Amino acid sequence: MNIVVLGDVLLDVDMNGAAERLCPDAPVPVVNVEQVVRRAGGAGLAAAMLVRDGHRVTLVTVLSDDRAAGDLRAALRTLVGLDVVAGPSGAPTPVKSRIRAQGQPLVRFDEGCGSAAVPEVTETMLAAVDAADVLLVSDYGRGLASNATLRELIRQRASEIPVVWDPHPCGADPVAGVAAVTPNLAEARKAAADAAGPAGSGAVSGSLEAAARAGSTLLARWQSRSVVVTLGVEGAMLLTGEGAVGHLVPAPKVTVADPCGAGDRFAASLALQLGHGTELAAAAQVAVREAAAFLAAGGVQSLQRQAPPVQMHSDSIDALRVVQETRDKGGTVVATGGCFDLLHAGHSRSLAAARDLGDCLIVCLNSDASVRRLKGDQRPIVGQRDRAELLLSLGCVDAVLIFDEDSPAMVLDRLRPDLWVKGADYSTDELPEAELVRSWGGQTVTVPYYPEHSTSALAAALSATG
Structure with missing residues (x-):
């Protein structure tokens, strides 16, 4: 699925530290800054969340050429699995600096966050949007969502794919026909010009009534297929169709120290679920739960921790961390693939030769189901868990990734190795994945093949022995 x-x-600049005393010349805390983290915010945060979940994402945006943009580009480059398609912004990079003490936010400073002219869009940006299978519009009021050419393209795409629009008070109205618009309660009430009724965190019934009233107004005004008003710890109010009655999606009870990023998490999760074909109400329930889990884990602070291993396809042994660690050191990532049903000397020689070409070797291993489809019901002879364990016992193999498809194309696109290695019984021009590997600048190479060693010959010999 092509997520855009x-x-x-x-x-976003996070300055984290401890406050243990007051300033002598004013009654304010003195924060001893222990850590400064610069990360992508706005649409970049939504994209980062999806990438951290293990998805490949294309971020379409505009970037400036000032010093802050350099920090922003560096932060985006750290997100493995993110492709950035950017045009010129023509405006300063917005910077939001937060100071936290013991994890609690104290103050935020905004720079370059004033109004900006509507930027131009490039053909490459339009092509990326046109290729999307699901689209999340993360509007932060800097003008990109107001571009007329882009809006017309989004309107056309909304009739073809799920489009989720996360609005901003200073941004543009959503285009008609999008699958869902996700304002929070304050944004919804402002957009609906509804100042009546209590909406404070302590007035639950008032909040629900205000959300239903504002959401109904916006559903008619925006002509979207749904409006989902997020309500923080109360969950979300879902409205669909003419004369809609709001449907509350309650949130699990969590302790929230810092709500920053919860709306982005909700919108990103909702878009992903709709992209998978999940029905809207069920998708909203998943999005509410994932936003609550995000906050319970520490919110945006949790993104600074090392991500847990991402398991891909059945019983995969994690390979993504090995790839990331190798790239962090400037190393070359090598991958190879196959069934490796009965491990023999020919396999070990080829794997050792592949490992010598780089700094880590990832083996993409066909699952049991995949082997059966490729080689018949009598195969594999050895199950996938044992095959993976045997491969990992070889000193030349750094990680094994089990995949269920008949082709390794999907896992290759996720790993994006520098070198894809096969035995010399294949021609690099004949391999269907060779073109895919070239698309990210990788290379397909071959290593010596040992025809006297084969799984089929071993299987026949074993059968003959009875």
């Missing part, structure tokens, strides 16, 4: 996040990217 479109919108304004900000530079």
Whole structure:
């Protein structure tokens, strides 16, 4: 699935430390800054969340050429699995700096966050949006979502794919026909010009009534297929269809220290679920739960921790961390693939030769189901768990990734190795994945093949022995 996040990217600067005393010349805390983290915010945060979940994402945005943009580009480059398609912004990079003490936010400073002219869009940006299977518009009021050419393309795409629009008070109205618009309660009430009724966190019934009233107004005004008003710890109010009655999606009870990023998490999860074909109400329930889990884990602070291993396809042994660690050191990532049903000397020689070409070797291993489809019901002779264990016992293999498809194309696109290695019984021009590997600048190479060693010959010999 081609996931595209479109919108304004900000530079978020988190200054974290401890406050143990007051300033002698004013009654304010003194924060001893222990850590400064620069990360992508706005649409960049939504994209980062999806990438951290293990998805490949294209971020379509505009970037400046100032110093803050350099920090922003560096932060985006750290996101493995993110492709950035960016045009010129023509405006300063918005920077939001937060100071936290003991994890609690104290103050935020905004720079370059004033109004900006509507930027131009490039043909490459339009092509990326046109290729999307699901589109999240993350509008942060910097003008990109107001571009007329882009809006017309989004309107056309909304009739073909799920489009989720996360609006901003200073941004553009959503285009008609999108699958869902996701304002929070304050944004919904402002957009609906509804100042009546209590909406404070302590007035639950008032909040629900205000959300239903504002959401109904916006559903008619925006002509979207649904409006989902997020309500923080109360969950979300879902409205669909003419004369809609709001449907509350309650949230699990969590302790929230810092709600920053919860709306982005909700919108990203909703878009992903709709992209998978999940029905809207069920998708909203998943999005509410994932936003609550995000906050319970520490919110945006949790993104600074090392991500847990991402398991791909059945019983995969994690390979993504090995790839990331190798790339962090400037190393070359090598991958190879196959069934490796009965491990023999020919396999070990070829794997050792492949490992010598780089700094880590990832083996993409066909699952049991995949082997049966490729080689018949009598195969594999050895199950996938044992095959993976045997491969990992070889000193030349750094990780094994089990995949269920008949072709390794999907896992290759996720790993994006520098070198894809096969035995010399294959021609690199004949391999269907060779073109895919070339698409990210990788190379397909062959290593010596040992015809006297084969799984089929071993299987026949074993059968003959009875």
